[in-house]
Each structure stands twice: as C-alpha cells, then as structure tokens.
Amino acid sequence: MYDLIIIGGGPSAINCGLILGSAHKKPYVANKKIGIIANQLTSDMQAGTYNNFYGVSYGTSGKDLLKSSLEQLNKFSNIEQLTPDLVSAIVKNAEGFEIKTKNDTYQAKQVVVAIGHNPKVRKIEGLEPYLAQHEKSLEGQDKVALKNNDLKVTEGMYVAGVLSGCASQAVIAAGTGADVGVKILTDWNDGVFDHHHDKPE
Ligand SMILES: Cc1cc2nc3c(=O)[nH]c(=O)nc-3n(C[C@H](O)[C@H](O)[C@H](O)COP(=O)(O)OP(=O)(O)OC[C@H]3O[C@@H](n4cnc5c(N)ncnc54)[C@H](O)[C@@H]3O)c2cc1C
Numbered sequence: 001m002y003d004l005i006i007i008g009g010g011p012s013a014i015n016c017g018l019i020l021g022s023a024h025k026k027p028y029v030a031n032k033k034i035g036i037i038a039n040q041l042t043s044d045m046q047a048g049t050y051n052n053f054y055g056v057s058y059g060t061s062g063k064d065l066l067k068s069s070l071e072q073l074n075k076f077s078n079i080e081q082l083t084p085d086l087v088s089a090i091v092k093n094a095e096g097f098e099i100k101t102k103n104d105t106y107q108a109k110q111v112v113v114a115i116g117h118n119p120k121v122r123k124i125e126g127l128e129p130y131l132a133q134h135e136k137s138l139e140g141q142d143k144v145a146l147k148n149n150d151l152k153v154t155e156g157m158y159v160a161g162v163l164s165g166c167a168s169q170a171v172i173a174a175g176t177g178a179d180v181g182v183k184i185l186t187d188w189n190d191g192v193f194d195h196h197h198d199k200p201e
Contacts, residue, residue: 001107003032004184005099007087008114009040011170012161012177014069016112019181021076023196028188029078035106036073037099039084040066044116044168053170082106087115089125096156097126110187112180113153114160117143121163130154136167151180158183 004020006013017036023029040046045062056065073079085101096109115121117134121144130153134143145165146153153159158180161173185194 001033001095001109002035003108003188004034004110004112005082005097005106005108006034006036006038006112006114007090007099008112008116008161009036009038009066009070009084010043010045010114010116010161011065011069011174012164012180013038013112013114014073015174015177016114016160016181016184017073017079017177018076019178019196020184021073021079022198023185024076024078026185026189026194026196028190029185032078032188033080034078035080035082035108037082037084037087037101038070038073039086039115040070041086042116042118044162045170048170050170087124090157091126092154092156100125110156110158110184112158112160112177112184113146113163114177114180115163117145117162117168119144121146130157130159132165134162135165151176151183 048062050056050060051058089100091098097111099106130146132145132147134145137143146159148159160177160180162168166172182195
C-alpha cells in the first residue's frame with residue numbers, strides 16, 4: 001500500500017514530486033511510501049520550446065526539460081519511480097484507490113492526478129464522476145478538466161496541472177503541482193500548514 005501515488009510525467013506531476021522529495025527529512029514524510037507513474041509520452045512539453053518558463057534558459061526544448069526533470073526527481077530517493085505505463089483505472093475503495101496500468105495494479109491511500117487535458121482522460125475508469133469541460137482552452141479545442149475545490153477532487157484525490165482547469169502555461173501547471181505538494185505536506189502534518197525550503201549548506 002502506497003501512502004501516495006502521483007500520476008503524470010509533465011511539469012505539474014514532477015513539481016509535486018519535487019516538493020515531497022525535497023521534504024524527505026521531515027518526520028511525517030520520512031515514513032511515507034510515495035510512488036510516481038511518470039509517463040511522459042503525451043506531455044504537451046514534447047512539442048514546445050520554452051522561452052517563458054521561470055528559471056529555464058531561453059530556447060530550451062520541452063523534450064530536454066522532460067528528461068532533466070526526471071533526473072532532478074531522481075535525486076530524491078523517497079520518491080519511487082514506478083514503471084511509466086499509461087493508467088487505465090483510478091478506482092476509489094475503502095482504503096483509498098486502486099490504480100491500474102497495463103501490467104500493474106497499485107493500492108494508494110492518496111492519489112494526485114496530473115495527466116494533462118487530453119480528451120482520452122474521459123476513458124479512465126473511476127474518473128467519470130469528476131469530469132468537466134475545460135473552461136480555459138482555446139476556442140474550438142476539446143479539453144478536459146476534473147471538478148475540484150482548490151485542487152481537491154474528492155477525499156484522497158488531488159488534481160494538478162492543466163487537468164485542474166488552469167491555463168495551459170507550463171509555469172502555471174508546475175505551480176499547481178507544487179501547491180498540491182504543499183497541501184499533502186499539510187495533510188500529513190495532521191492538518192497544520194507546512195511547506196519546505198532549502199538553504200545553502
Ligand atoms: C506545441 C506546444 C507549445 C507550448 N509552448 C508553451 C510555451 O511556450 N510556454 C508555456 O508556458 N507553455 C507552453 N505550452 C503548454 C505547456 O506545455 C503545458 O501547459 C504543460 O505541459 C502542462 O503540464 P501538465 O503537467 O499539466 O500536463 P502535461 O505536460 O501534458 O503532462 C501530462 C502527463 O501525463 C501523462 N499521461 C497522460 N495520460 C496518462 C495516463 N492515462 N496514465 C499515465 N500518464 C498519463 C502524459 O504522458 C504526460 O507526461 C505548450 C504546449 C504545446 C502543445
């Protein structure tokens with residue numbers, strides 16, 4: 001049983017993982033089993049060049065960012081990178097969620113869904129009650145969002161990135177992932193707000 005599984009490999013999912021990874025020394029994080037299913041195949045980043053992403057050099061390709069973001073996440077050994085297959089089901093049960101991919105089934109108490117706004121999201125079993133039309137997509141585009149209240153979809157489930165309904169800008173998507181990371185820190189700290197900062201050693 002995982003305490004948390006993050007699903008997605010774009011900026012929102014990875015930034016959520018980075019927040020929880022960097023907080024690994026906090027006692028209420030150190031005892032948590034955290035996994036990420038970081039599929040990157042259909043990330044919007046695959047097709048972009050990033051001239052307006054804070055801290056990222058002008059002209060950086062999205063493909064390079066996807067690769068380096070996973071390397072950065074790998075610095076944190078408390079985040080287990082699971083086989084990055086596509087998820088076909090996220091089904092709520094009494095203990096949390098059952099998450100299915102082609103070859104694996106995982107159980108998790110909490111889940112972060114950060115799988116982009118592609119219409120294929122509608123086919124994932126278990127997400128049906130939360131599906132909504134994306135309100136901030138360009139005219140004529142069919143994009144999906146999950147209904148949420150400040151990124152919480154239902155007990156134990158958060159949404160991050162463009163699937164939360166935010167505008168499709170990488171820095172905004174990443175920010176929602178970071179926000180969810182902080183919310184999870186707070187959940188694990190018995191509801192007392194907490195975040196994590198590093199300082200020069
Ligand atoms: C051509 C193009 C150019 C762009 N240029 C810019 C730009 O210049 N500046 C800017 O700020 N933004 C730009 N964007 C937008 C930016 O890339 C997105 O806002 C950002 O990638 C959204 O991040 P995300 O994590 O929400 O989703 P994504 O990056 O799309 O990540 C979602 C992830 O979920 C994975 N996934 C999907 N389905 C499943 C599943 N069933 N199971 C498991 N994993 C799954 C995907 O493989 C993907 O890695 C551009 C987008 C495009 C398409």
